[in-house]
Amino acid sequence: MKRNDLLLAIAVMAIWGFNFSMIKMGVTNVHPLLATAARFALAVMPAIFFIARPNVQWRYLVSYGLVFGVGIWGMASWSITAGLSSGISSVLLSTNVIIGMIVGVWVFKEQASTRKITGAVLAMVALLVLVMSTTGNVTLAGVVLIMIAACSWTLMGVIVKASKTTQAFAFNVWGMLFAPIPLVLFATALHGEQILWSALDNWDWSTTVAVLFQAYPTTLFGYWVWNRTLIKYPLSTAAPLTLLVPVFALISGYFMYDEVLSVAQVVASGLFLVGIGLIVKPAKAKVEQPIIAERDALIKTAR
Secondary structure, X not given: OOHXXXXXHHHHHHHHHHHHHHHHXXXXXXXXHHHHHHHHHHHHOOOOOOOOOOOOOHHHHHHHHHHHHHHHHHHHHHHHHOOOOHHHHHHHHOOHHHHHHHHHHHOOOXXXXXXXXXXXHHHHHHHHHHHHOOOOOOOHHHHHHHHHHHHHHHHHHHHXXXXXXXXXXHHHHHHHOOOHHHHHHHHHHHHOOHHHHHHHHHOXXXXXXXXXXXXXXXXXXXXXXXXXXXXXXXXXXXXXXXXXXXXXXXXXXXXXXXXXXXXXXXXXXXXXXXXXXXXXXXXXXXOOOHHHXXXXXXXXXXX
């Protein structure tokens, strides 16, 4: 990967990591489902008028919006108000890599190498230690919500793959069009219409800053750079960079909210990232043995 592209990609990983702290800021006074709805409404409204609709069926855009908006970021935001620290939330969301591998093996009959299986086992053991070593920064409700988000991430990948789209950014923008309304309806179904008036009463500048950050640097700029990276470089080269997101999230959570992990959680988080790294690490190309190569050369010479 070229240096400028690498630096830009790392900058996006930092933005995505910092975004978890901004989510926490945005949901302090406003229900997370409504804050997430505002995020996607702002991300869609200016962009959709300048980007042509991708050449895919509407059902893929609708399902993408529901899964991406409600399933991933609605649940991830909610997990923070349910008791997870912003840093722990980012780490647990990375379990989508394990879930994706399981779905690939079980549903799509893909083969998993010994290295990938080892990584998955290591990550799951580390995850168990991380959750059990709570210092008040992990709750059952929060874990359930972030696991829904991680499963939704895998489902989102299936939807994108099924759509066979080649217009990743346009697909993302048009799909997000179907996120805000379901989020609002979900929130009102849970708490009634008064939650809307409560959000208006409690909305402040910190909420505005948080939502704007999530809409523009995180969503529009971040996914533009990421989709550009995926188009330009192999997935095996780009995917490991996402391991930086939890690192930046843990750092920003510490400086913004004094979120401190126990020693056991620090070790478990490190082992978890190592396990995920083993899963996403590209397989080495098979190199022909020198003896075989020499034999083939001798055969050609004899001919």
